[in-house]
Amino acid sequence: MSKVDVLSQNCKGVDQCGICKYVCPKDLYRDSKEMNSAGYIPPEMTDEASCTACENCMIYCPDMAIVVHKDAQDGPPAGEGSDD
Amino acid sequence: MIKARTALAGTHFDMGNWACAEGAIAAGCNFVAGYPITPASEVANYMAKRLPQVGGIFLQTEDEIAAICSVIGASWAGCRALTVTSGPGISLMQENIGFAVSTETPIVIIDVQRLGPSTGVPSIGMAGDIVQVARGSHGDYQIIALCPESPQEMFDLTIRAFNIAETYRVPVFLMADGFIGHMREQIIIPPADQIDLVERRVPTVADPMKRQDFLDIGVAPMPVFGKGLQAHVTSSCHDEHGMRNLTEPAVMHRYVMNPIQKILTHRDQIVEVREDYVNADLVLVTYGTVSRSARAAARLARNQGLRVGTLRLITCWPFPEEAIRKAASRVNNLLVLENNSGQLYPYIRAEAAHASRVEFLGPQFLGQIHDPNAILEKVKEMLA
Amino acid sequence: MNATVHPLRKYARPHVTRTTTCPGCGNGIATQAILRAIEELDLRMDDFVFVSGIGCSAWIPSPFFAADTLHTTHGRPVAFATGVKLGLPEKHVMVVSGDGDLTAIGGNHLIHAARRNIGLTVVLMNNGIYGMTGGQTAPTTPRGISTVTSPYGSLEHSFDIAPMIVSAGAAYVARWTTHHPRQLTKAIKKGLTKKGFALIEVVTQCPVQFGRASKLGGAVEILKHFKSNSVRIEKARKMDPAELLGKIVVGEFVDIEKPELSSEWTRLIHSMREGRQ
Structure with missing residues (x-):
């Protein structure tokens, strides 16, 4: 089962936004090859096995375009300490 | 069925401003916001004392803009709401009087007019705001305004103003002035069962996309807040569901014209001479x-x-x-x-x-x- | 195959399928923080009335949130919300609007609502500029920055909003940036449970207008700026003013208990009714 779903139609583009790429602690996002219908290039996940389900990308995405499916065995969120 | 409140039924000798306040009480008013201003202050002063006795709230705001806005907010919260001021206050309220027109919000605005322009003479009456209440907010719209000639009519027409406001979902002005506001005369307050009040209609369908909440020339029921109706209220150009629409000329036309037509097609029921x-x-x-x-x-x-x-x-x-x-x-x-x-x-x-x-x-x-x-x-x- | 639906989508009006914000705008981060706070508190949208003014951030609840929503005139949402709260004291009344709306044209209403300690939760999106109208100077624009209305650099000093609202009498004031969405959610939750006036200032990025004016760049660059310049209030209190120049002090500025206006009115009306009987 996939850990991360990119709702690519909601995305406003990694080139102009790109917050998902920035907040991923494992640097797992890259630009996808195809534009969505609004002309934006959404991100895609490169290595889902390495994803820790920290949810950073989901929580920071301004367009609610990423859903992280958290399993019980996933640890606590990794983004908690990003405040100083 | 809403019932009139008339604890003070009987014959009185008092000021027009007092009669206006008692008229509002009789009409079931339960929210008043205002800012002190001569020659209107007595209405607010009296309401501050009287309203809590009948379960209502009086809010002295930081300015007249806050007064009209909080009155509109209270109306959407289900209150029968009123603000009272004089010409300078009306000038400050104008933008949001347009908001009440655009969002089809029933409120009553008492204007105890004074001599102007500008600060003018606070304690002297003049019918200086007659055109500004009809044309003072930007854009195109119609307004309803009533002109009392006596303290008795400040009582009677305040009740009528609430009834018109609730019937047509509009702001209604009572155009008093410093002369009759401060004039003392006989005021007869009838018993409650002789005062007819119009009750607000509220829709029952839960989904706003399946209702008409706005722009009904025949007057749509009002989706007041707090009842799970998910009302969407905006003074931006909107469609029948209240949804913002800034692109379609046909919607823009209805947004301007239907609230105007709502008043003009009922002119015969509204106008009194x-x-x-x-x-x-x-x-x-x-x-x-x-x-x-x-x-x-x-x-x-x-x-x-x-x-x-x-x-x-x-x-x-x-x-x-x-x-x-x-x-x-x-x-x-x-x-x-x-x-x-x-x-x-x-x-x-x-x-x-x-x-x-x-x-x-x-x-x-x-x-x-x-x-x-x-x-x-x-x-x-x-x-x- | 079922298409994945965002877990917070259940709080949105079904027919509203896209947001109107520019790419990388911080409004969406705050949108999620608000909705997640509501979810974590197990509140329903029917418990709320949302009130907003004019500006980009005023469109956070309107029309997206599936709740009673009042989208008002410029600067006045707090005044409208005051009437709503007094009419419906049992509801959560949340104001969502921007720094221009709430501290320039509407500054008077904001400080007076804090003084009254009326139970509103105000989420103030501070992007330091007028975004919707095309990048004009705001009361929050840092001194020296060139905008379309300060082409030679702004000569004016800017508001420090959170401490200003503490002075005005609010029961709860917090400030976080959009780099702190989890802390922001916690602060909104605290604001919603606080009996009294709560202000949550969200220092947020406008990549289009502020990014250009400040020469900071796009959304990611501004977020990095927030990260490297944020100082926790506990630490800031021990620092010299000179050291704090250009820093963003984040955290809880005040959290106190004091009588709240709408419940004081309920109490007064109740006691008068008792007195009559």
């Missing part, structure tokens, strides 16, 4: 406080054998054009009396001048009420 000019050669056309001088002048004239009648506009907006046309078709001379430099005069002339001679007379000095003898002199000059 007093006509007393059978067989007259001249009719004195008035509204508000100056109507008292007009009646006195007509009496003086008739005592001298002059056939002078009166036409009083109790509703000045929407403009009672039918009543003016009727008077002009039956009487050869119209003398318009206003406590200003002639604000309604051009509107009256536009309806009457093709059929009748129309002239204007202000008071000798603005700041005074018309002297009936001065009116009589002008009448004689016109009938000579």
